[in-house]
Amino acid sequence: MASDRSWVGRNRYNEAKYLTEEYKSGVDNFIKFAIYNLQEEDNGLIRCPCKECKNKYYKNPSAVKVDLYRHGIMQWYTRWDCHGEKDMSRDEVGTSSVNTNYRDDDMNRALIKTTIKKPI
Numbered sequence: 181m182a183s184d185r186s187w188v189g190r191n192r193y194n195e196a197k198y199l200t201e202e203y204k205s206g207v208d209n210f211i212k213f214a215i216y217n218l219q220e221e222d223n224g225l226i227r228c229p230c231k232e233c234k235n236k237y238y239k240n241p242s243a244v245k246v247d248l249y250r251h252g253i254m255q256w257y258t259r260w261d262c263h264g265e266k267d268m269s270r271d272e273v274g275t276s277s278v279n280t281n282y283r284d285d286d287m288n289r290a291l292i293k294t295t296i297k298k299p300i
């Protein structure tokens with residue numbers, strides 16, 4: 181659930197023009213993710229990936245949340261690399277997944293558990 185980023189690319193409003201529960205919980209997950217990955221030099225501010233700020237501006241998490249509700253998140257932004265997400269497919273899994281079935285590989289399973297999950 182937490183790793184599902186499909187909400188990013190979807191319409192954030194339902195037919196009644198309210199924000200969908202999916203979108204709101206997606207934003208919550210995003211904010212948590214960003215806070216978790218904060219660096220000391222960020223001073224508690226995170227980049228805002230809304231359609232207005234486009235990751236160019238830093239805001240405090242509650243302001244980012246308001247922006248994401250109001251403007252919407254950039255719909256291509258499913259890999260949160262401006263918020264500390266690593267490119268897993270290249271770094272860790274890439275070399276070993278070629279000739280092994282990594283789903284049954286204990287070492288890789290442990291690795292997947294401790295790193296951030298990829299969007300499905």
Ligand SMILES: [Zn+2]
Nearest residue numbers: 228230233247
């Ligand atoms: Zn913004």
